[in-house]
Structures are given as structure tokens and as C-alpha cells.
Amino acid sequence: MTVYQSPDAQAALEQSIRHLLKNDAYSAFLGIELVAARPGFAELSMLVRPELMNFHGTAHGGAIWTFADLAFGSAGRHLGPILTVESNLSFLRPSPGNSVLTARGQQIARRGKTGVFQVTVGADLDTEEGVFATGIFSGRWYEPAKTE
Numbered sequence: 001m002t003v004y005q006s007p008d009a010q011a012a013l014e015q016s017i018r019h020l021l022k023n024d025a026y027s028a029f030l031g032i033e034l035v036a037a038r039p040g041f042a043e044l045s046m047l048v049r050p051e052l053m054n055f056h057g058t059a060h061g062g063a064i065w066t067f068a069d070l071a072f073g074s075a076g077r078h079l080g081p082i083l084t085v086e087s088n089l090s091f092l093r094p095s096p097g098n099s100v101l102t103a104r105g106q107q108i109a110r111r112g113k114t115g116v117f118q119v120t121v122g123a124d125l126d127t128e129e130g131v132f133a134t135g136i137f138s139g140r141w142y143e144p145a146k147t148e
Contacts, residue, residue, distance in 0.1 A: 009078075013037050017074045030063060032070055040107035042074035048097050059095035064133055067103045068119045072137035075105030076115050082139040089119070089135035099123050101132070113141045 017034050021027045021044075030052065035043040044067065046052075052063040068089050076082035095101055102125055109116040117137045124130025 010038065013039070013078055017042065017077055020074070020077070021070070026066065027070055030066060032067060034074065035102065037074060037077075039078035040075060042071055042077070042105045044071050044074060044103045046101050046103070048095060048099050048101060050097065053097040056094065057097045059097065059099075059101070059132075061091060064091070064095055064101075064121055065089055067101065068105075068121050068133060068135065069137065071103035071105035071119050071121070072117045072139065073105075075107055075117055075119075076139055076141065079115075079141045081144055082115065082141045084137055084139050085114075086138040087135060089133055089137075091133045093129075093132050095121070095132040096123070105137070115139055115141065 014034060014037050017037055021032050021034060030046055032044050032046045035045050046067050048059040052059055054060045069084055072084065073082055101121055101123060103119065103121045104125055105117050105119045107115055108118050119135055119137055120131055121133040122131040
């Protein structure tokens with residue numbers, strides 16, 4: 001299991017997350033970028049472009065869920081790859097089109113290879129009105145299969 005705890009841990013963690021966001025085709029299409037990361041925490045940003053909007057002119061729920069899922073995965077990446085096993089995301093209000101959203105993932109519990117994370121998505125996560133979705137994501141860390 002990869003653990004980012006060396007003096008170069010911060011740079012390695014950020015590089016790992018940026019690599020994931022750039023090389024995963026759907027993440028790259030959504031335009032998700034890393035803002036900040038540390039073990040058990042990640043903050044991402046995403047512009048709600050017209051391609052990501054529904055017919056109401058707001059962010060599509062699928063784009064918001066994926067954004068939240070990637071905040072969870074990025075927050076858990078300090079121990080290596082993590083797979084979502086359960087999620088519950090409550091949509092509190094519409095996410096306006098053409099806005100820049102922030103997604104924050106924070107580890108709140110861990111037992112063995114299972115972790116639980118709080119994820120919040122919005123335009124201003126420091127105000128109640130600025131939070132558009134929030135939820136709990138659970139996942140399991142795993143060792144990727146070795147390729148030869």
C-alpha cells in the first residue's frame with residue numbers, strides 16, 4: 001500500500017492526484033483541477049461549462065456526483081488507490097451554469113482498508129448558501145494488479 005509520509009510526501013501526493021485527473025478520460029473531460037491536498041484531505045475545482053449543464057442551465061447531477069467522487073478519491077489517495085463502495089450525496093440547491101465549483105473531501109474515519117469521507121460541493125463552501133451538495137463516501141484501499 002502506498003503511504004505518502006516522507007519529506008517529499010506532499011509533492012508525491014499532489015503529483016499522483018494530478019496524474020489521475022489528467023489521465024482519467026472522464027475527469028479530464030470534466031476539467032477537474034487539484035487545488036490542495038494533504039493526507040486525508042483534497043480540494044478540487046471545476047468550471048460548469050455548457051457541456052456539463054442540464055436543460056435547466058444548471059450543472060448536471062451526474063457531473064456533480066463525479067466531481068464529489070473524485071474529491072473523495074483524491075482525499076483518500078494518501079494510502080494509494082481507493083474504490084468507492086458506497087455513497088450518499090444530497091443535492092441541496094442547483095449549481096449555476098458557468099460557475100466555478102469547489103469540491104472538498106475530508107477523511108472522517110478509517111478501519112483497516114476501509115475509509116469514510118465527508119464531501120462537500122459548492123461555489124463558496126464557507127457559507128450555507130454556497131454549498132450545493134454534501135454527502136458521505138465510503139471506500140476501500142487496494143493494491144493495483146501488477147502489470148508485466
